[in-house]
Amino acid sequence: MWTTIFIVIYVVIALAIVVSLLLHGAKPSKTLSWLLAIFTIPVGGILLYLLLGRNRRKNKLIRIRDEALPKIPESSGILMAQAEERYRKLMRLVYKNSQFPPTDKNRLTLLKNGKSTFESIFGALESAKIQIHLQYYIFEDGELANRLLHLFERKIAEGVKVKMIYDGIGSFSLSKSYLKKLLEVGVEVYPFLPFRFGRFLSSLNYRNHRKIIVVDGKIAFTGGINISDKYLKGDPVLGKWHDMHLRIEGPAAAHLDHVFAMDWHLVCQKSIPPLTQPVIAMDNHSSGKLVQIVAGGPDDDFPSLEQTYFTIINGAKDYLYVTNPYVIPGQAIMQALQTCARSGIDVRLLVSENADNKIVNWSVRSYFETMLKAGIKIYLFPDGFLHSKIIVSDDAVSTIGTANLDDRSFEQNYEVNAVIYDRDFARLLKEDFLRDANISRMLSYQEYVDRPFMEKLKEGFGKVFSPLL
Incomplete structure (x- = not known):
């Protein structure tokens, strides 16, 4: 029965x-x-x-009320009209998907690796007068976490409001004792979709992979670096942990603050009131950069980050350089990369030779043969683990952020990137890419075809599971 x-x-x-x-x-x-x-x-x-x-684009995981979020100023359209014609399509796409128009008069600082990143972050946090907003996928106990705790305690005593979000799975190891200390000093802290049996099946696969800090609505940080001591001390197995972060001063920082406000409403159903004191905008500086924020997640109607990457790839005329640890392309991105390379454009991919996950590494490498056959140059970075997420093209457009080139970033994760329309900044990223490529091993097609049978078998296994990674 x-x-x-x-x-x-x-x-x-x-x-x-x-x-x-x-x-x-x-x-x-x-x-x-x-x-x-x-x-x-x-x-x-x-x-x-x-x-x-489950298809979260049809069945929304969480819905947000428009009235709970700060309003984004209307775009005048002047910046789009003044931009190079071939990038207007990209600007319109990002605006329609994320509702963030491009902004000018931004001052950018490229931060490579943990030491320079955290020096800049702590300097900005010390300058806070009104509020600090912070969210991370991985937030681990350690020296950095303790230093942040003491800084938060001082700033809260000065009247600064501190709000923090951590991902419930990515930061699963974050101790209860540390969280208790944060609450005791006055930090408002919430997890993003923590592990709970009641909603285990509906939420486990949907993570907030964003890394955002915004100080007083005018200084912001985003990129690939998490709150972890391995960025300063290295990893005991992989060695040095290489990554890239971006400091933004100017109107684009306020757009990153809007992304934080959306996530804040997701985790606690509270809105963030507008600043009670005026935020001093950046002066009209001759080196101000044109920046556009693109945010995406499984609740959006379209895969914003995938469409952004796809458009940058298809828009390349001379070269396209990609640095990313997890290149597991879907059909659209793979076709775009192959078409780009086959049409004579210099397409180069820089990935880490060492991996933090064997199955993911097998999956990444399972696509190498097809890429190499199409003419894409692949460089294996040998020094530790390379975790940066960067694309730069034609000395004109670039993007730095949290999104990898895989279905997880495009379909399951909440991600955010900055798209920069600036020649000087693109050249800076290009030079950095070439320096790393010069110390890396360029993989040849014949070498890869002749790899051992067991490697091919492992990669085949990884490719089968790539949609789930």
Whole structure:
């Protein structure tokens, strides 16, 4: 009897999922894969689908009320009109997807590796007069965390309001004792979708991968660096941890603050009141940069970061240089990269030779043969682990942020990038890329084709699981 009841319930649930897949499946290939899994893996197929397979663009994870967020000033359209014609399409795309217009008069500082990044961050935090907003995917106990705690305590005593978000899974190791200390000194702190059995299946796969700090609405930081001592001391297994971060002073900082406000409402359903004191805008500086913020997540109607990367790749005329540790491209990005290289454009990819995850590394390398055959030059960075997420093209446009070139960043994670339309800044990133490429090993097509059979087998295994990584 109980067996019959179980089978009936299982069939009803399976049929309900089938209907949902037919109505809301994002991609035919994935829809077919999930249908096969549900009917060939008893129980496990349904659990995997509930955990990893639901289309969040149709079934919103969390909805935000417009009135809960600060208003973004209307774009005059002048900056888009003055920009190079080939980048107006990209600007319009980002604006339609994220509602952030390009802003000028921004002062940018490129921060390479942990030491320079945290020196700049702590300097900005010390200058705070009104508020500090901070959110990270990984926030770990250690010297950096303790230093932040003491700084927060001092600034709160001075009347500065401090708000903090940490990802519930990425920062799973963050101790309860540290969180208690934050609350005791007056920090408002919330986790993003923490591990809870009641919503385990609906939220585990959807993470906030953003790294944002905003001070008084006018100085902001974003990029690939998390709050972890490994950025200063290195990793005991991988060695040095290389990464890139960006300091923004100017109107684009306020747009990053808007992203934080959206996430703040997600974690606690509270709105952030407008600043009670005027924020002094950056002076009209001759070296001000044109910057546009692009934010994306599984609740958006379109994959904002994927479309941004796709447009930058397709817009390349002379060269396209990509630094990223997790290049697991979907069909659209792979076709764009191949088309770019096959049309004679200098396409180069810089990835870490060492990896922090074996299966992810196998998956990344499973795409190398196709890329090399298309003419894409691949460089393996040998010194520690390279974690930067950067694209630069044609001495004209570049992007730095949190998004990798994989489906997780495009479909499951909440991410944010800065797109910079500036020749001097693009050349700076290009020079940095070439310096790293010069100390890296360039992979040849023949060398890769002749790799051992077991490596090919591991990569095939990794490629099968790449949509889930």
